[in-house]
Amino acid sequence: MEKVYVFGHQNPDTDTITSSIVMANYEKLLGNEVECCRLGNLNKETEYALNYLGVEAPRLIEELPEGSNVILVDHNSPLESIKDLDKMNILKVVDHHKLALETGYPLFYRAEPVGCTETVLFKMYKEAGLEIDKTIAGLMLSAILSDTLLLKSPTTTAEDKKVVDELEKISGLDRNVYGLDMLKAGTDLSDFTPEQLV
Numbered sequence: 001m002e003k004v005y006v007f008g009h010q011n012p013d014t015d016t017i018t019s020s021i022v023m024a025n026y027e028k029l030l031g032n033e034v035e036c037c038r039l040g041n042l043n044k045e046t047e048y049a050l051n052y053l054g055v056e057a058p059r060l061i062e063e064l065p066e067g068s069n070v071i072l073v074d075h076n077s078p079l080e081s082i083k084d085l086d087k088m089n090i091l092k093v094v095d096h097h098k099l100a101l102e103t104g105y106p107l108f109y110r111a112e113p114v115g116c117t118e119t120v121l122f123k124m125y126k127e128a129g130l131e132i133d134k135t136i137a138g139l140m141l142s143a144i145l146s147d148t149l150l151l152k153s154p155t156t157t158a159e160d161k162k163v164v165d166e167l168e169k170i171s172g173l174d175r176n177v178y179g180l181d182m183l184k185a186g187t188d189l190s191d192f193t194p195e196q197l198v
């Protein structure tokens with residue numbers, strides 16, 4: 001089979017980057033040849049997480065040839081995706097945003113109203129009986145803590161919380177210690193007063 005490219009949205013955040021890595025790993029464990037890519041530069045927060053976990057960043061791509069096989073994570077809107085998405089062959093989408101995609105062909109589409117794509121991916125690993133190792137757990141945890149602002153954003157669901165409990169055990173990371181360090185790495189602290197930081 002031809003190569004498959006996995007990527008998230010433009011202006012990538014921690015969920016988009018880690019979900020493309022975790023989804024590519026999922027496909028590889030199922031025996032499929034895929035490559036995880038990114039559509040833009042890493043932000044400081046994501047850089048911190050990848051550095052901490054010792055994981056390489058996905059390859060930067062600007063465009064792909066017409067007819068390329070792609071898997072989208074953490075988005076489905078063509079406006080946030082690769083150039084000429086309508087000329088690609090979308091095999092799968094794993095997401096947690098509203099539906100903004102129309103295709104003229106059937107595809108695997110999974111989106112759930114949860115706080116983070118990694119919460120959906122966690123369930124997919126479990127359902128397929130695939131191992132979530134320490135590194136994959138760290139990547140998943142980073143994204144959920146980022147998208148939900150340490151489980152405090154209004155988008156946070158009971159499922160996100162349950163998954164974070166499990167990911168803390170596997171990764172050995174503390175949501176508050178690691179999570180706060182990660183969020184801080186992505187923030188220019190000079191933008192805040194000491195009161196806001198506390």
Ligand code: MN
Binds near residue numbers: 009
């Ligand atoms: Mn995102």
Ligand code: MN
Binds near residue numbers: 015096116117
């Ligand atoms: Mn997300």
